Amino acid sequence: MNIMWCSSRPALICLKRQLPQCTPPQPGSLILPAFRINFRTVSTMSEKMQHDTILYGGGVSSCSWRVRAAMAIKNIEYKHVILSTKAPDEATLKKLQEINPLRQIPALYIDGNTLTQSVAIMEYLEETRPEPAIYPKHPLNRAQVRQVVELINSGIQPLQNPTVAQRYSSDEAKQKEWQVYWIEKGLTALEKILEKTSGKYCVGDEVTAADCALAPQIFAARRFGADINKFPLAVGIYNNLLEVEAFRQSHPFNQADAPDDKRGQIV
Ligand SMILES: N[C@@H](CCC(=O)N[C@@H](CS)C(=O)NCC(=O)O)C(=O)O
Numbered sequence: 001m002n003i004m005w006c007s008s009r010p011a012l013i014c015l016k017r018q019l020p021q022c023t024p025p026q027p028g029s030l031i032l033p034a035f036r037i038n039f040r041t042v043s044t045m046s047e048k049m050q051h052d053t054i055l056y057g058g059g060v061s062s063c064s065w066r067v068r069a070a071m072a073i074k075n076i077e078y079k080h081v082i083l084s085t086k087a088p089d090e091a092t093l094k095k096l097q098e099i100n101p102l103r104q105i106p107a108l109y110i111d112g113n114t115l116t117q118s119v120a121i122m123e124y125l126e127e128t129r130p131e132p133a134i135y136p137k138h139p140l141n142r143a144q145v146r147q148v149v150e151l152i153n154s155g156i157q158p159l160q161n162p163t164v165a166q167r168y169s170s171d172e173a174k175q176k177e178w179q180v181y182w183i184e185k186g187l188t189a190l191e192k193i194l195e196k197t198s199g200k201y202c203v204g205d206e207v208t209a210a211d212c213a214l215a216p217q218i219f220a221a222r223r224f225g226a227d228i229n230k231f232p233l234a235v236g237i238y239n240n241l242l243e244v245e246a247f248r249q250s251h252p253f254n255q256a257d258a259p260d261d262k263r264g265q266i267v
Pocket residue numbers: 061062063064085103104105106116117118119153158161163
């Protein structure tokens with residue numbers, strides 16, 4: 001007699017990734033009662049699980065792209081809800097407030113909880129879904145990944161955030177000057193760090209969380225008018241990342257809110 005044992009964890013992985021680990025029960029199989037599932041149930045549960053993970057974000061939001069990239073690398077399916085933080089209407093404001101008291105994106109509803117802060121989200125994904133990994137095992141390389149992530153996350157992005165620039169000045173030219181100043185200061189420092197850490201990607205030749213932060217930052221730098229040609233190492237890595245399927249899928253111009261004239265352009 002065959003005994004088919006599905007522990008809940010492999011069963012979950014099997015459902016989420018739709019891998020063929022769960023073979024249909026053979027005649028005479030004993031299915032242990034706690035995990036008695038038929039394949040119709042599997043497909044219904046799979047649909048439900050897809051909708052149980054919801055990313056609230058925006059196509060060009062750099063912090064949202066970080067999370068989309070990490071989710072794509074880890075093959076996590078989700079429903080994408082676009083929330084525009086630029087002049088939000090009342091309903092959007094209410095939703096933003098509900099998912100994040102700071103009214104910022106992204107927020108991720110996953111495993112029954114809503115998480116905010118893209119870096120905390122990337123770390124949660126790594127800890128709960130370790131493969132494929134986005135943080136290296138070696139402590140030095142791991143610290144180097146975090147160093148790049150933090151330089152972008154606290155040294156550039158908060159200062160380029162349009163709401164911060166608008167608070168600094170109501171004059172659009174001054175806002176741009178402010179954003180470009182902080183972006184180029186941060187990317188100049190990053191270039192020095194990449195001289196020591198980079199290979200094909202930010203830290204060696206494996207894609208990591210550092211790349212999930214770098215790609216959106218280079219895209220944003222160009223969007224806000226910085227001269228990215230001053231940063232050849234970062235731009236070279238960006239171009240390498242645009243060859244990686246997870247970054248292509250999660251690219252702003254592949255999202256539902258992409259402008260019609262840019263849709264599908266991976267640049
Ligand atoms: N540290 C946060 C920053 C989030 C953030 O600044 N998000 C931007 C979009 S990239 C935003 O919502 N801006 C609108 C606002 O600040 O009101 C994270 O990493 O998630």
